[in-house]
Ligand SMILES: [Zn+2]
């Protein structure tokens with residue numbers, strides 16, 4: 001099912017309307033490659049002449065996340081980045097607390113163990129976010145990794 005249809009379906013299921021703002025937001029979010037934050041998105045929307053306020057983004061990004069079309073990566077200090085999930089394989093993240101780099105990884109073993117743990121708890125998993133915080137190779141190298149999370 002095309003992303004716009006999936007989003008429309010999700011919205012109607014939750015008694016929300018497909019507004020022009022939401023449609024523009026969806027289109028833009030799906031056109032971004034890689035991880036982006038709210039400021040990146042505001043800049044992109046501004047360049048195309050779409051007037052979408054920061055408040056609108058803060059209100060609607062969670063809706064897009066819940067619909068499963070985008071994924072949220074929690075950064076340090078309550079910051080967040082997003083990425084489109086449409087047309088992408090499931091993957092998990094390592095977030096560097098030093099430079100803010102996001103490394104993607106896929107591990108069949110980790111996936112299998114998570115499924116196994118759920119089975120044991122008789123928990124029906126509909127999705128998961130597995131995220132590792134720490135320091136990337138170059139940040140760990142210059143001694144910044146000695147302290148705990150800042
Ligand atoms: Zn995973």
Ligand SMILES: [Zn+2]
Pocket residue numbers: 096097098099100101135136137138139140
């Ligand atoms: Zn780093």
Ligand SMILES: [Zn+2]
Pocket residue numbers: 035083091092093104
């Ligand atoms: Zn990712």
